[in-house]
Amino acid sequence: MKNITANELRKMWLDFFAEKGHAVISSASLIPENDPTVLFTTAGMHPLVPYLLGEKHPAGTRLTDVQKCVRTGDIDEVGDNSHCTFFEMLGNWSLGDYFKKEMIPWSYEFLTSPKYLGLDPERLAVSVFAGDEDCPRDEESARLWEEQGIARDRIFFLPKENNWWGPAGITGPCGPDSEMFIDTGKPKCCDECSPACDCGKYLEIWNDVFMQFNKTAEGTYEPLQQKNVDTGMGLERTLCTLHGKKSVYETDVFAPIIGAIESIGDKKYGESEEATRAIRIVADHVRTSVFIIGDEKGVLCSNVDQGYILRRLLRRAVRYAKSLNIPTGKLSVVAEAVIDEYKEVYPELAVNHDRVIGEINAEEERFEKTLTNGMREFEKLCNYLVGDTISGKASFKLFDTYGFPIEMTIELAREHGLKVNVDDFNKAFEEHRKKSQAGAEQKFKGGLADHSETTTRLHTATHLMHKALKIVLNDENANQKGSNITEERLRFDFTFPRAMTPEEVKEVEKLVNEAIAADVEITCEEMTVEEAKAQGAVGLFTAKYGEKVKVYTMGTFSKEICGGPHAKRTGELGHFRIVKEQSSSAGVRRIKAVLE
Ligand code: SER
Numbered sequence: 001m002k003n004i005t006a007n008e009l010r011k012m013w014l015d016f017f018a019e020k021g022h023a024v025i026s027s028a029s030l031i032p033e034n035d036p037t038v039l040f041t042t043a044g045m046h047p048l049v050p051y052l053l054g055e056k057h058p059a060g061t062r063l064t065d066v067q068k069c070v071r072t073g074d075i076d077e078v079g080d081n082s083h084c085t086f087f088e089m090l091g092n093w094s095l096g097d098y099f100k101k102e103m104i105p106w107s108y109e110f111l112t113s114p115k116y117l118g119l120d121p122e123r124l125a126v127s128v129f130a131g132d133e134d135c136p137r138d139e140e141s142a143r144l145w146e147e148q149g150i151a152r153d154r155i156f157f158l159p160k161e162n163n164w165w166g167p168a169g170i171t172g173p174c175g176p177d178s179e180m181f182i183d184t185g186k187p188k189c190c191d192e193c194s195p196a197c198d199c200g201k202y203l204e205i206w207n208d209v210f211m212q213f214n215k216t217a218e219g220t221y222e223p224l225q226q227k228n229v230d231t232g233m234g235l236e237r238t239l240c241t242l243h244g245k246k247s248v249y250e251t252d253v254f255a256p257i258i259g260a261i262e263s264i265g266d267k268k269y270g271e272s273e274e275a276t277r278a279i280r281i282v283a284d285h286v287r288t289s290v291f292i293i294g295d296e297k298g299v300l301c302s303n304v305d306q307g308y309i310l311r312r313l314l315r316r317a318v319r320y321a322k323s324l325n326i327p328t329g330k331l332s333v334v335a336e337a338v339i340d341e342y343k344e345v346y347p348e349l350a351v352n353h354d355r356v357i358g359e360i361n362a363e364e365e366r367f368e369k370t371l372t373n374g375m376r377e378f379e380k381l382c383n384y385l386v387g388d389t390i391s392g393k394a395s396f397k398l399f400d401t402y403g404f405p406i407e408m409t410i411e412l413a414r415e416h417g418l419k420v421n422v423d424d425f426n427k428a429f430e431e432h433r434k435k436s437q438a439g440a441e442q443k444f445k446g447g448l449a450d451h452s453e454t455t456t457r458l459h460t461a462t463h464l465m466h467k468a469l470k471i472v473l474n475d476e477n478a479n480q481k482g483s484n485i486t487e488e489r490l491r492f493d494f495t496f497p498r499a500m501t502p503e504e505v506k507e508v509e510k511l512v513n514e515a516i517a518a519d520v521e522i523t524c525e526e527m528t529v530e531e532a533k534a535q536g537a538v539g540l541f542t543a544k545y546g547e548k549v550k551v552y553t554m555g556t557f558s559k560e561i562c563g564g565p566h567a568k569r570t571g572e573l574g575h576f577r578i579v580k581e582q583s584s585s586a587g588v589r590r591i592k593a594v595l596e
Helices: 006-019 046-052 100-112 139-148 235-242 255-264 273-294 305-323 331-342 353-384 392-402 406-415 422-436 453-472 502-517 529-534
Strands: 062-070 086-094 124-129 155-158 172-183 202-215 221-234 480-485 490-495 522-528 548-554 558-561 576-585 588-595
Touching: 006 062, 006 086, 006 100, 006 235, 046 062, 046 086, 046 172, 046 221, 062 273, 086 235, 086 273, 100 139, 100 172, 100 202, 100 221, 124 139, 139 155, 172 221, 202 235, 221 235, 255 273, 255 331, 273 305, 273 331, 273 353, 305 331, 305 353, 305 406, 331 353, 353 392, 392 406, 392 422, 406 422, 453 480, 453 490, 453 502, 453 548, 453 558, 453 576, 453 588, 502 576, 522 529, 529 548
Parallel strands: 124 155
Antiparallel strands: 062 086, 086 221, 124 172, 172 202, 202 221, 480 490, 490 588, 522 548, 548 558, 576 588
């Protein structure tokens, strides 16, 4: 087995697919663009959804990348051997280009060739789709694996539950997949032992999705106009498996981060179960926080959406740092280690270094003020509690007065053998939200897979408004911080230091409506980032040198880098109206607007 590092694996992956004619594209932001269904980019394919649905990608039909991803559904599991809230996904895509007969031999080559991972074919097992009413049994993939040299008894036919990749949101591109596993050599757990059981004999390292369907809102599967391939290999997990480590936290990825934690606390990884768990939690949560704050569209702590997840991560990290006797204000030492380790691959971390360190210090300080008193309050609660359930009212007080995220109260309660009345907490929270008008916004239908005419028009209106804001506010730095579009409205966050006046709001509406009335054609051109910049296009310039992007031009009014899709002419949009202009976070304003 090759003893490769994370850096070597990233490079090996990109080189392999570049050799097979793939364009190497940059990781997209962790904050999804125009997608209200999820808070973070959860898989390599997520930013590519529009292209999997048929939109043309400027870099071509064969793409490869290393994508930063955040999945926070299992925050509470972090601390065990395998869970992480941040991970990197190595991926390659065919956008209506090659399909199974190319992908399976390539997968075999990458896994077994001595030039690449050099795994012993005898140690590989694969699974393919068993077939059901939506999609036939995947005999073709099984045959292709057999032709490569995988014995039939190492090819497992599994149902949708195991061998189907579903969309990130509610609707979107999906299809049967073929997964690849390392057989650890452990004995079979039972006669039916397969990669579907979690006995630990088979460890998944790669997933080839044959994306041929679009899952509709009604739950049906309609064939896509193009057949795609979407593959994903988790970087941390693969390193762990390749090196035969028992935990991802023991790979080279975590070594400097854990080293930093050990240097500021008085516990060592491995000295006890509690210490190991706490160190993993601090390592994971600080790493994820650094990536969220340091992202090109980075967010800060708040009580809603991504900002709330960030707050939960940091506050949980602070709590566990205490158990390692890490002095207050020292999490930044861990954050520095993360930035140092990743800044070559993700230069935005170095660019946003001060913001990352500043926000982590600030949140630590904010929480520090209330944590001790909050813990005292919690202990008091436990002592006087009748029954085994902490009331909604008490947990809301912990949240509101002491800044304890509800998840933290639940976790603390669990440690004391107690429960929390979450329903009542939610009621109290909801009342508070109504009063303060600053709510946790629910996730809407829609998202990247939503190409309905309404969302397309709202997307075009967003460009016109972005430009109008720069003109009316006379501020070239009134830049997009986030965009979120549903069937009903657009929502746009931008950097600006103060509230807009009613006159300014009217003026922006007027300019946008004039641009709509002018009914100009909307054109799309592909060019390199440098060319786009030279033409004065606005947008995020995080793509690599020479990488191609799409630039949408709306007459002489607006020019913006964007993935699309857009209306054909501005005249299609209807009447534009701003419903609300409010604060989003420090230095960021939020506008909600509709088309009527
Ligand atoms: N979408 C698939 C996954 O995330 C393959 O990239 O596993």
